[in-house]
Amino acid sequence: MSVFWQTVLAVFAAVGLYTVLHTAYDLIFQRVLRQRGSAELTLYGDGCDAASEQLIMTALRIRKQYLPGLSVTFVEIGNGQGQNIAKHLAARRDIMYLD
Numbered sequence: 001m002s003v004f005w006q007t008v009l010a011v012f013a014a015v016g017l018y019t020v021l022h023t024a025y026d027l028i029f030q031r032v033l034r035q036r037g038s039a040e041l042t043l044y045g046d047g048c049d050a051a052s053e054q055l056i057m058t059a060l061r062i063r064k065q066y067l068p069g070l071s072v073t074f075v076e077i078g079n080g081q082g083q084n085i086a087k088h089l090a091a092r093r094d095i096m097y098l099d
Contacts, residue, residue: 040073042072042075043055043072045078046079047085047087047097048085049085053089056072056074059095060093060095072096074098076099
């Protein structure tokens with residue numbers, strides 16, 4: 001077997017070993033930490049702004065996909081004029097809302 005083919009075979013073996021180790025790490029450590037760990041996310045914004053609704057929906061998507069133990073807190077920094085979307089979302093989606 002030539003040196004070239006030995007090099008190619010060694011590269012494939014190294015990539016395969018890395019893939020196996022990375023998969024084992026994902027399965028064992030990240031899932032265990034995801035299920036048992038907890039985190040806290042604090043969002044600041046104007047509850048009447050549409051961007052606040054988007055922030056809250058993104059935080060909920062992250063909680064659903066990656067961190068089931070994530071607690072989300074929304075802190076109102078706006079003047080509160082208009083329909084407060086964040087307050088209604090917080091009441092329905094288990095989010096702490098602070099004025």
